[in-house]
Amino acid sequence: MQTDNPDLVTVVGVGAGGWADLGRTPQEALLAAQVIFGSDRQLDLLPAEVAAERVAWPSPLLPALPDLLEAHAGRRRAVLASGDPMFHGIGATLVRLLGAARVRALPHPSSASLAAARLGWPLATTEVVSLVTADPAVLRRALNPGRRLLVLARDAGTPALVASLLTGCGYGEATVTVLEQLGGPAERVVAGTAASWEHPPGDPLAVLAVECGDGPRVAVVPGLQDDAYENDGQLTKREIRAVTLAALAPVPGALLWDVGAGSGSIGIEWMRSHPSCRAIAIESHSARAASIRRNASALGVPGLRVVEGAAPAALAGLPTPDTVFVGGGLTRDGVLDACLAALPPGGRLVANAVTLETEAVLAAAYGKLGGDLTRVAVNRASPVGGFTGWRPMMPVTIWSVTR
Known part of the structure; x- marks a missing residue:
């Protein structure tokens, strides 16, 4: 892929470890960029040697995204993403907007990959549910006895919300493990059961690992009771x-x-x-x-x-x-x-x-x-x-x- 294409947007996945954990190719892409988009937290991870103009995402992002990119057309544009840009991330959004030929994704390990590595869970058989933008009720579809789930948190209040939902669905004994700032110097892990969850809100950059244990069975084929x-x-x-x-x-x-x-x-x-x-x-x-x-x-x-x-x-x-x-x-x-x-x-x-x-x-x-x-x-x-x-x-x- 031609990286000197002025229409190209380079999306760089960044972990909690920041600049030091990036490989040579993503570091070079950011050093060569003229403008870099990202959240305030992500932009703060860049060292002073990255001379590009830094543009923080507005809120809400999606309605403003086309005009924001167009305003910087003709410049070497880079976007910071959390982990793997194509895994519940901004990379997939940009591909839908611009087309795959105009997006270059440089992934970092996703939060789900890092969580599975910490826990020793096989990622291929672990369902991942994102609550970053979705209604928390989507979690109910994934609940069944013995299931292991990785839940991508929306904010610091997500663990308490998930614990309450699990308890209301009959999974009060489910084990909930919160993995915060995975791969970074402030990495922290807290755990408990859903029904007795008492941990105060922590870092918003978190993945929840849920082991359902025993609970109500809900068929996955048509013909529910x-x-x-x-x-x-x-x-x-x-x-x-x-x-x-x-x-x-x-x-x-x-x-x-x-x-x-x-x-x-x-x-x-x-x-x-x-x-x-x-x-x-x-x-x-x-x-x-x-x-x-x-x-x-x-x-x-x-x-x-x-x-x-x-x-x-x-x-x-x-x-x-x-x-x-x-x-x-x-x-x-x-x-x-x-x-x-x-x-x-x-x-x-x-x-x-x-x-x-x-x-x-x-x-x-x-x-x-x-x-x-x-x-x-x-x-x-x-x-x-x-x-x-x-x-x-x-x-x-x-x-x-x-x-």
Whole structure:
């Protein structure tokens, strides 16, 4: 890669050890820079021999970033990042903004790598959860007995917040180890259990190592227990939900529209299938919309977007979906047509029906467009006097089609 390209932005990963821990190449890049961007803490790590103009990041950063870089166009620009710039860092943001050809990343070991090295944990099997910008509720998706997690802290209050969340989720006995200023002269480690966490706030530059121990089990495949959801009866039951998610066939990064979302179970389990899966729940009842938000947070996918309104009008202006699920509103004029029209070539639609009227809509669509039409009947065992018998649930017709 040509390093004399005036459009190039060099991103240098810096650890808590500062300048002395940098290799020759990143040191030379910073010495050659005419302007260096970074946080106040990172800029303070540079020695006086680095003569470049130093520009501290504004807050909030992302809206100001394009204009800030453009204001220094034509100069040799460098950016300081914590650890590995491409690991939950500014490097990935700059690549999205400028393109990979205009970004040169010079990584330092990430905080997760350093933490795994200190603890003797295999990084390949340890899940990393960043709370730097994310809602802390995302941690709930990763909790299960015996799991080891590395949590990237947002600030000095993160350890107490995580300890409280773990306790509220039934993991009060989880061990929490806070590793501060890893690799620097002020490195410090404190540990305790979630339920008895009493350590005062420490350094904001920290990684939390969580050993879950025993606690509630939450399945990682579709078909969570019905009582996992707050609902008013508008809930796709677990057996039907599992079949429906199989028909929807979530893949990493894909966007789902959950139309007539009810309790939000389909969109929630779609997002739980992979951290990069996205979903928008469209629900016309405000009380149910509020319930969807609570369910999403409780099950570790607070990024589920909720749109209050009735389809098809509420669909206008939404990002193009990869997949659409219609769980309600099929008999409303224009709903099915609008959902089909929104899909790109290769997009998939799945719709469920429980009434004769909605079955008629799906039968007509199947006759016109083909696809797969399936009827699923489920019986659950329940008491009959002193004995046990089968009690049928309402059968569900499922239509799926790929454009």
